[in-house]
Amino acid sequence: MDTNILVQAIISGLLMGGVYALVAVSLNLIFGVMKIINFAHGVFMMLGMYFTYWVSVFLGIHPYLSLLISMSALFVIGFLIQYGLINRIIEAPEHNQLLLTLGIALFLENLALFLWSPNFRMVKVTTLAGAMHAGDLMFSTPRVIAFGAALCMTVFLYLFLMKTSCGKAIRAISQDREGAHVIGIHRKIIYSVAFGIGAACVAAAGTMITPFFYITPTVGMVFVITAFVIVVLGGLGSFWGAFFGALIVGIAESLGEVLLSGSLKQVPIYSIFILTLLLRPKGLFGKKHV
Amino acid sequence: MKKRVKREVNRREFIKGMGALGAAVTFSGFPRLAHSAEEVKFGVVEPLTGPLAPLGLSDRRGYEQAVDEINAAGGIKSLGGARLRIMLGDSEGKPEVGMAETEKHIQRGAVAVMGAFQSAVVFATTQVAEKYKTPFIVGVGVAESITQRGFKYTFRPIATDAWHIRDEYEYLAYIQKKKGVKIKTIGIFYEDTLWGQSSAKAWKKLAAEKGYSIVADLPYPHATSDVTGVISKLKAANPDVAMTVAYISDAILVTKTMKDLDFNTQAIIGMGGGHQDDAYIRTIGKLAEYVSVCENWENDLKIPGVKEANENFLKRNGVEMDCVASMCYTCVYVLKDALERAVSTDRERLRDALAKTHLKPGEKGNIQPSSIIFEEAGQNKDARTVIAQIQNGKRRSIFPPEFAASTPIWPMPKWKDRK
Numbered sequence: 001m002d003t004n005i006l007v008q009a010i011i012s013g014l015l016m017g018g019v020y021a022l023v024a025v026s027l028n029l030i031f032g033v034m035k036i037i038n039f040a041h042g043v044f045m046m047l048g049m050y051f052t053y054w055v056s057v058f059l060g061i062h063p064y065l066s067l068l069i070s071m072s073a074l075f076v077i078g079f080l081i082q083y084g085l086i087n088r089i090i091e092a093p094e095h096n097q098l099l100l101t102l103g104i105a106l107f108l109e110n111l112a113l114f115l116w117s118p119n120f121r122m123v124k125v126t127t128l129a130g131a132m133h134a135g136d137l138m139f140s141t142p143r144v145i146a147f148g149a150a151l152c153m154t155v156f157l158y159l160f161l162m163k164t165s166c167g168k169a170i171r172a173i174s175q176d177r178e179g180a181h182v183i184g185i186h187r188k189i190i191y192s193v194a195f196g197i198g199a200a201c202v203a204a205a206g207t208m209i210t211p212f213f214y215i216t217p218t219v220g221m222v223f224v225i226t227a228f229v230i231v232v233l234g235g236l237g238s239f240w241g242a243f244f245g246a247l248i249v250g251i252a253e254s255l256g257e258v259l260l261s262g263s264l265k266q267v268p269i270y271s272i273f274i275l276t277l278l279l280r281p282k283g284l285f286g287k288k289h290v
Numbered sequence: 291m292k293k294r295v296k297r298e299v300n301r302r303e304f305i306k307g308m309g310a311l312g313a314a315v316t317f318s319g320f321p322r323l324a325h326s327a328e329e330v331k332f333g334v335v336e337p338l339t340g341p342l343a344p345l346g347l348s349d350r351r352g353y354e355q356a357v358d359e360i361n362a363a364g365g366i367k368s369l370g371g372a373r374l375r376i377m378l379g380d381s382e383g384k385p386e387v388g389m390a391e392t393e394k395h396i397q398r399g400a401v402a403v404m405g406a407f408q409s410a411v412v413f414a415t416t417q418v419a420e421k422y423k424t425p426f427i428v429g430v431g432v433a434e435s436i437t438q439r440g441f442k443y444t445f446r447p448i449a450t451d452a453w454h455i456r457d458e459y460e461y462l463a464y465i466q467k468k469k470g471v472k473i474k475t476i477g478i479f480y481e482d483t484l485w486g487q488s489s490a491k492a493w494k495k496l497a498a499e500k501g502y503s504i505v506a507d508l509p510y511p512h513a514t515s516d517v518t519g520v521i522s523k524l525k526a527a528n529p530d531v532a533m534t535v536a537y538i539s540d541a542i543l544v545t546k547t548m549k550d551l552d553f554n555t556q557a558i559i560g561m562g563g564g565h566q567d568d569a570y571i572r573t574i575g576k577l578a579e580y581v582s583v584c585e586n587w588e589n590d591l592k593i594p595g596v597k598e599a600n601e602n603f604l605k606r607n608g609v610e611m612d613c614v615a616s617m618c619y620t621c622v623y624v625l626k627d628a629l630e631r632a633v634s635t636d637r638e639r640l641r642d643a644l645a646k647t648h649l650k651p652g653e654k655g656n657i658q659p660s661s662i663i664f665e666e667a668g669q670n671k672d673a674r675t676v677i678a679q680i681q682n683g684k685r686r687s688i689f690p691p692e693f694a695a696s697t698p699i700w701p702m703p704k705w706k707d708r709k
Contacts (some may be wrong), residue, residue: 005522012518019515118341120538122573131550138518140550213515214542214573222515257519262482262509265519 004136009254011137017250018147019209023223024230024242025154026201032237033174033194036086036097040105041202041227042220046112048074048203049215056123056210063123063210064145070207071200078199082192090191112217121215129211142211149208153201154243160197161239170194174237226253229273235286245284248272328372330635332625333395334429334618335388335405335415338380342407345614349407349429350378351607352615356622356655359602366626368633374626381406385414392418392426401635402427402644404621407614409433416444425641427625429618432562432586437669445644447624447662448617449673454561454584455492457675458533459500461559461584461689469700471556475505477529479520481540482509489535489561505529513539517547525553532557538564538573545577549705556701557582559677566613571683576709580702582679587613588687590695591659591676594652616657623655624662651693659693 023045030038051070052063059066081104089096125142132139161167169190173180181187205223213219230249234241249269256265276284334353337346357374365371377400379391388411395403396418402425406412412431419426420441428436428446432454437446449457462473478493480486486509497504506527510520521544524532532555536544541564548558558581564570565583589600589611599619603611611619624647629635632643648663649656656662661672677689679698686696 002526005519005526008522009519012516016516118344120542120569120573122542124575131552133552138522138551140518212546214539216539222513226515254516254519257510257516258523261507263511265511265514 005258006255008137009258010251011139012143013251013254014247015140015143015147015250016254017247018150019143019205020223020226020230020250021243021246022150022153022205022208023202023227024234024246025157025239026198026205027224027227028231028234028237028239028242029157029201030195030198031231032239033170034082034086034090034191035094036090036101037094038195038198039098039101040081040108041198042224043105043108043112044074044078044199044220045202045206045223046215046217046220047077047108048206049210049213049219050112050116051203052207052210053121053123053215062127063125063207064128067149067204067207070203074203075196075200077196079192079196081199082195083188086195087188087191109217109220116217118217122213123210123215125211140212142209146205146208146212149204153204157197157201158239166190166193226269229269233273233276233283235283238283238285241283241285248284328369329375330366330369330372330629331375331377331398331400332622333377333379333392333398333400333403335379335381335391335395335403335411336429337383337407337411338378340383342383346380346407348612348615349405349618351603352611352618353404353429353622355599355603355606355615356619356626359655360622360626366629368630369635372635374622379405381408381411381415383408383411385411388415389418391415393422396422396424400424401629401637401640402625404429404618404625406431409436412436416441419443423641424637425628425644427621427644429621430614437667440667442668443641444668445624445647445664445670446668447620447656447658447670447673448586449660449675450669451488452492453673454675455489455496457677457689458559458561458584459496459502461677462502462531463500464689464691465557465698465700469698471700473530473556474503475527475529475531476502477506477508477524477527477532477555478504478534479506479508479510479524479532479544480535481512481537483512485563486535493533510540512537514543517544518551520544521547521551521553525551528555530556531559533559533561534565535561536564538567538570541565541567541570542573545574545581549577552705554702554704558702559584561585566685568612571680571685575683578680579683579708580679580681580699582677582688582698583685584675584677585613586675587616587658588676588678588685588695589616591657591687591693592695593657593659593693595655595657596652599657620656620658620662624649627654659690 027041048070051073052066055066055069056063128141130141169185173190230245231242234245252268256268336349353376357376361373365373377395379395381388388406392403392415403419404427406415407430409431412428416426420443425443432451434450434452466473480490494504506524508520510517560583562585566585571578600611628640628643632639645664650661651659659676660674662670663672665671676687678685679688687694688696688698
């Protein structure tokens with residue numbers, strides 16, 4: 001095997017890992033705070049991609065410029081879904097919450113099929129497209145940008161959770177629901193804000209990949225299954241666990257792609273996943289008491 | 291108050307009526323086949339709802355156009371101008387539903403049934419038709435084994451999946467002769483479910499027979515997030531020609547990655563699926579240029595009737611005729627031809643007439659690029675495919691040369707030489 005191909009695989013895996021990170025970190029935020037497994041996460045990503053698509057088609061602007069629009073739109077959608085729907089069943093058994101988020105996902109996905117048809121679309125970009133070459137190595141420009149954006153976004157999110165009072169309230173509520181309630185944190189609002197932020201982050205992931213990925217109502221599934229694996233791998237509720245877990249999975253997947261063939265490329269990911277569950281059930285970066 | 295009108299038939303009237311009817315039958319002969327107002331019904335079974343609905347719709351348009359054309363031109367002449375009537379059945383994309391629909395059509399008097407888009411459904415529906423001794427004309431459904439079961443009532447005018455691959459190699463032979471180039475190495479990359487795997491097997495078998503060497507054999511999972519690894523391996527192998535089968539999502543991603551990695555080769559030849567989809571060109575625009583695809587039909591073929599059928603289709607539906615619509619269209623004409631020769635709507639006679647079908651390309655509504663002559667098990671032994679290349683944002687037929695509207699651009703320009 002050519003070393004060039006291996007290095008190329010590590011690079012593209014790392015870049016893809018950045019995109020996975022953004023999906024997984026936001027999924028983990030929702031899980032960490034509300035203990036809700038959000039099956040609608042992939043659908044939020046898809047909605048973010050469509051917002052970007054329509055904004056760039058109608059306004060004729062570069063998809064990156066629609067980032068704030070798709071993020072705010074998804075923040076509002078996420079906030080309302082949490083406020084109006086999920087808050088009602090937040091104390092219900094977990095499988096009921098699961099059914100609700102799955103139901104929301106099915107509804108939104110089919111709505112997208114109805115509104116926009118299952119046709120594949122792609123945002124046509126001319127600037128910041130293509131690839132940079134260093135010797136025989138290729139760095140896809142939009143992927144490098146997506147990776148950078150994912151890194152920035154993760155850092156921002158981290159600072160937000162650590163430094164701002166809203167972030168502190170989110171953390172407080174994730175540590176002790178009752179206690180937070182007692183000291184006057186408005187639980188329903190904070191839940192809704194956290195869910196909205198999660199949705200906005202995954203919308204950002206959607207926006208960042210539109211220059212190199214196709215858009216279709218079922219596109220979220222491509223990423224979100226992997227994101228679930230990452231979240232468990234990194235440790236449920238662990239912020240940096242999700243981030244580094246994503247990079248590990250990205251690299252494992254692309255090395256699997258060149259060393260094994262076809263669907264076997266998933267084998268390294270799931271091997272790591274199973275080993276983690278066996279040897280370190282709380283995840284690579286998980287705390288003892290999640 | 292509503293006035294109730296009693297309309298009873300008393301015995302006297304009944305006897306009178308029957309007497310008149312009896313006299314009519316006696317004097318005019320039994321109103322069997324040669325009656326001008328007669329209708330000949332046939333059934334179609336297509337995925338009209340469900341995920342394949344858009345393609346089922348295309349099939350339906352093909353059938354309906356042929357029926358309308360035939361009826362407007364005077365129906366089935368040997369049956370006294372009997373009109374064709376289509377009975378629609380929805381398979382929902384499921385074999386068991388397809389079977390039920392086929393049975394329903396047959397019980398309602400269909401002389402023949404057509405369909406059913408998916409090979410899995412065709413497998414089931416042809417069994418029902420065989421049981422009821424009713425001809426089944428396969429519109430779309432390319433699995434080779436459909437016509438390897440020795441069925442007497444199954445007829446397939448189009449080429450099987452294996453023949454697509456045979457024709458790809460014929461195209462390579464043609465190019466080498468025409469352009470004076472040497473093609474030795476082939477890279478194959480394919481989605482790794484049944485479709486891709488069986489194609490790969492056929493590619494490898496024929497490559498060995500014809501003296502090509504497969505230098506890259508690269509399966510990939512469908513709907514994956516990244517194909518950089520696959521394409522970098524393909525690039526490292528540097529094949530003269532790359533052949534693939536891909537669904538549209540993967541075809542889009544692969545083509546973009548090829549550009550990013552600056553992968554150049556003499557030709558990229560897809561097979562049906564994603565590369566045959568207009569959305570492939572619409573979605574990636576210029577990146578799709580020069581990519582070739584092996585398919586059953588193209589709407590610019592130089593065959594009598596293609597232009598008219600395509601124009602009529604465009605007028606009726608607002609879109610150009612596609613490959614699957616053309617195949618269904620042809621099936622109706624195959625039925626018409628057989629009915630003319632059978633001079634009967636008896637299914638057994640119709641079967642015998644179908645078995646003796648001999649239609650040249652362009653003859654009596656056969657707009658396919660080959661003659662239609664069924665062998666024992668119902669496969670059209672002359673069936674062949676078309677190779678098209680995307681030129682100026684449209685698929686143009688380039689092979690076989692006798693029907694092609696355009697000529698191959700060979701080799702594909704390198705990425706850096708394109709605008």
